[in-house]
Amino acid sequence: MLQWSDVDAPGGYKLEIYKESGTQVYSGTLENNYTPASEVLTASGTYYFTVYALDADGNELSYKTSDTFTYTHTHSLTYVEAKDATCTEDGNTEYWYCSGCGKYFSDSSAAAEISLSDTVVSSGHTYDTNGFCTVCGAYEPAELNADGVYEISSAGQLFWFAALVNGDTAQEGITAADTSAGAVLTANIDLGTTTTTHTNTEWIPIGTDSAPYTGTFDGGGYEISGLNIKTAADYAGLFGYVTGTVKDLTVSGDINVSGDTMCVGGIVGTVKNGTLSGLTSYVNVTGYDGTKGMFGGVAATAEGTNNTAGSTVERCAYYGTVEASGALTSVGGIVGYMSAATITDCVNYGTVDSTGATSAGDTNIYTGGIVSYCNNANAVVANCINVGTISGAGANTADPCYSGAIIGRIKNSVEKVSNCYYLTDADSTLDGIAANGSGETAYASGKTADEFASGEVVWLLQDANAEYVWGQELDADEYPVLITDGDSESGKKVVRVVFYKASDSTVLMKSYTNTGNTVADYPSGSEYTFYSDSDLTQEISDISTVTFSSDTDIYVETELQIITQPEDYTATAGSTAVFEVEATGSGLTYQWQYLNAGASTWRDSGMSGSDTAAISVPVTEARDGQQYRCVVTDGGGNTVTSEAATLTVTDDAGFSITLQPSDYTGLAGTTATFTVEADGTGLTYQWQYLTAGGTIWHDSGMDGADTAALSVAITAARDGQQYRCVITDEDGNMVVSDAVTLSVE
Numbered sequence: 153m154l155q156w157s158d159v160d161a162p163g164g165y166k167l168e169i170y171k172e173s174g175t176q177v178y179s180g181t182l183e184n185n186y187t188p189a190s191e192v193l194t195a196s197g198t199y200y201f202t203v204y205a206l207d208a209d210g211n212e213l214s215y216k217t218s219d220t221f222t223y224t225h226t227h228s229l230t231y232v233e234a235k236d237a238t239c240t241e242d243g244n245t246e247y248w249y250c251s252g253c254g255k256y257f258s259d260s261s262a263a264a265e266i267s268l269s270d271t272v273v274s275s276g277h278t279y280d281t282n283g284f285c286t287v288c289g290a291y292e293p294a295e296l297n298a299d300g301v302y303e304i305s306s307a308g309q310l311f312w313f314a315a316l317v318n319g320d321t322a323q324e325g326i327t328a329a330d331t332s333a334g335a336v337l338t339a340n341i342d343l344g345t346t347t348t349t350h351t352n353t354e355w356i357p358i359g360t361d362s363a364p365y366t367g368t369f370d371g372g373g374y375e376i377s378g379l380n381i382k383t384a385a386d387y388a389g390l391f392g393y394v395t396g397t398v399k400d401l402t403v404s405g406d407i408n409v410s411g412d413t414m415c416v417g418g419i420v421g422t423v424k425n426g427t428l429s430g431l432t433s434y435v436n437v438t439g440y441d442g443t444k445g446m447f448g449g450v451a452a453t454a455e456g457t458n459n460t461a462g463s464t465v466e467r468c469a470y471y472g473t474v475e476a477s478g479a480l481t482s483v484g485g486i487v488g489y490m491s492a493a494t495i496t497d498c499v500n501y502g503t504v505d506s507t508g509a510t511s512a513g514d515t516n517i518y519t520g521g522i523v524s525y526c527n528n529a530n531a532v533v534a535n536c537i538n539v540g541t542i543s544g545a546g547a548n549t550a551d552p553c554y555s556g557a558i559i560g561r562i563k564n565s566v567e568k569v570s571n572c573y574y575l576t577d578a579d580s581t582l583d584g585i586a587a588n589g590s591g592e593t594a595y596a597s598g599k600t601a602d603e604f605a606s607g608e609v610v611w612l613l614q615d616a617n618a619e620y621v622w623g624q625e626l627d628a629d630e631y632p633v634l635i636t637d638g639d640s641e642s643g644k645k646v647v648r649v650v651f652y653k654a655s656d657s658t659v660l661m662k663s664y665t666n667t668g669n670t671v672a673d674y675p676s677g678s679e680y681t682f683y684s685d686s687d688l689t690q691e692i693s694d695i696s697t698v699t700f701s702s703d704t705d706i707y708v709e710t711e712l713q714i715i716t717q718p719e720d721y722t723a724t725a726g727s728t729a730v731f732e733v734e735a736t737g738s739g740l741t742y743q744w745q746y747l748n749a750g751a752s753t754w755r756d757s758g759m760s761g762s763d764t765a766a767i768s769v770p771v772t773e774a775r776d777g778q779q780y781r782c783v784v785t786d787g788g789g790n791t792v793t794s795e796a797a798t799l800t801v802t803d804d805a806g807f808s809i810t811l812q813p814s815d816y817t818g819l820a821g822t823t824a825t826f827t828v829e830a831d832g833t834g835l836t837y838q839w840q841y842l843t844a845g846g847t848i849w850h851d852s853g854m855d856g857a858d859t860a861a862l863s864v865a866i867t868a869a870r871d872g873q874q875y876r877c878v879i880t881d882e883d884g885n886m887v888v889s890d891a892v893t894l895s896v897e
């Protein structure tokens with residue numbers, strides 16, 4: 153279209169082309185028969201150009217020419233069809249491309265120009281609210297927060313975190329294992345959730361024995377449910393092997409141990425030189441019958457390096473069932489096996505069972521509510537309770553199989569066990585620490601359900617802690633409960649009230665109540681006066697209305713008062729009448745008095761027991777109608793006199809002897825037998841003897857002395873000794889048999 157062959161210039165020619173708007177679109181050497189390329193004339197419209205002639209040095213000469221022309225561009229469009237993106241490859245929307253002007257259009261009429269980047273549909277996974285890709289099932293990466301900690305709010309993100317620690321590079325964003333990654337839960341998570349690409353997928357534990365988890369996993373007080381391990385390998389649990397920290401987390405689910413596997417725990421397989429704090433496990437661990445062992449409701453083993461302080465397991469609770477049978481089995485509610493470790497403030501409410509062991513060859517089976525086997529001098533167990541069910545080694549009860557409510561077997565320092573308690577009842581045969589026997593109650597003691605319910609045990613646990621770790625809402629909680637870190641007292645703190653006897657500071661009673669409440673139990677009766685100080689200056693007018701907010705001592709003064717009066721007594725001559733009085737007060741002394749029938753003056757008695765609370769009076773015919781009373785004096789010199797009781801002597805006891813004993817003659821070295829029979833009901837017997845020439849009958853302690861037949865070893869010294877039997881019926885009536893004589897040949 154533009155031809156410039158008819159003029160000759162020494163340096164050739166330069167061409168400049170401008171769009172109508174003034175924008176230069178071309179500047180360059182003008183060749184003969186030059187036709188502007190489509191890249192230069194990119195749009196239809198009016199253009200103008202200038203041609204410069206150049207001298208030999210390339211400078212513009214004086215002559216040049218200009219002109220205008222009109223250009224019409226026709227797009228040469230190529231259609232590109234839409235393509236879906238995949239999880240890993242980009243796709244695009246449909247578009248049209250002009251090879252002439254290089255432009256992209258979203259429509260076939262080239263009306264709407266776009267850029268190529270507008271057509272790109274990015275690759276990537278499509279995650280649902282559970283954190284699983286709806287296309288391929290990949291796990292959604294957890295989000296790293298400003299503290300460099302991964303925030304986890306879905307099941308998919310928890311699977312992703314496990315993949316990160318374990319180095320599963322097939323998952324998005326994971327290029328290598330990060331065993332020290334920190335994590336915090338921000339929601340409850342159900343691992344059993346079913347989505348289009350995820351059906352109760354089996355869990356792969358976080359951390360292995362060759363690459364343990366070294367970071368800090370903070371459950372934030374949330375729960376992970378639906379933990380599902382169908383065939384546990386060694387070191388299994390939510391976590392497989394931990395040397396870091398796992399804390400403030402509740403986990404529920406099921407782990408099946410079908411192979412010959414070791415170290416399977418509800419939350420952690422093994423913790424070594426690490427920390428487990430504030431963990432609650434509802435995970436059932438069942439199915440094992442092998443030879444390797446070690447299973448725990450919370451952790452299978454808690455270990456250290458040699459005799460270091462080792463691992464810490466604190467404020468953990470177990471509610472599930474951990475059940476295993478076979479040889480070398482250590483099964484514990486909190487921890488199966490421990491070496492150097494410290495277990496404090498833990499409670500088992502669950503079931504610990506190793507009764508499946510039925511082979512006589514299965515030995516070394518240990519079962520414990522808190523820990524089954526402590527195998528290190530640095531194994532510390534303190535402030536723990538067991539109220540769950542412990543079932544021991546089944547057929548194998550012989551050494552070395554041990555089942556204990558707190559610990560099955562402790563091999564070294566039992567002194568490192570302290571302040572531990574377990575639920576016991578009349579049927580229980582479990583010791584607190586089995587292998588060390590029931591004598592070890594200084595370290596682990598049994599408490600009844602009533603003692604647990606009273607608040608006594610939770611008070612003992614609280615008393616051992618500077619922090620508020622244990623609580624119990626009395627009348628609502630049967631047993632102590634762990635208090636979540638940072639909780640307020642929430643009506644569960646328990647205070648103790650001790651009632652001291654003011655006169656000698658002995659403890660009358662200990663009572664427990666929740667903070668701010670009154671006590672239900674206190675010494676009751678009109679004779680008690682309560683004081684808040686030991687000097688007895690601050691009297692409490694009504695103890696039943698006093699509320700307590702901290703441990704408190706109360707001092708109790710007992711007023712001088714007759715509680716039980718002596719009673720009239722009817723007996724046959726020859727028996728002994730006993731009159732008793734019961735009084736309250738401090739520093740009490742007694743003096744019995746008697747009044748003869750028909751007389752008017754009371755006289756002090758000097759008979760046996762006359763200066764005690766019970767006087768014994770030999771019954772004779774002459775004493776019929778005699779009265780007895782007691783003058784009681786307290787340490788302050790105050791006196792009170794009891795009511796009078798009357799002694800009635802009768803010859804009819806209401807029952808009688810039907811067979812009297814007989815005299816007996818025998819050789820020294822043989823045995824004499826005296827027998828008596830009577831027709832009363834509820835009879836008791838007491839044989840007495842009178843030495844030859846003596847005047848006082850003494851109770852016999854020989855064989856049968858409290859039965860109907862007395863056996864006497866015959867010796868020369870007993871020649872001439874007499875015997876008789878005092879028989880008493882259920883109403884206290886007495887008859888005395890004939891006296892008979894022993895003669896030695």
Ligand SMILES: [Zn+2]
Pocket residue numbers: 225226227228250251252253254255
């Ligand atoms: Zn075009």
Ligand SMILES: [Zn+2]
Pocket residue numbers: 239276277278285286287288289290
């Ligand atoms: Zn995907």
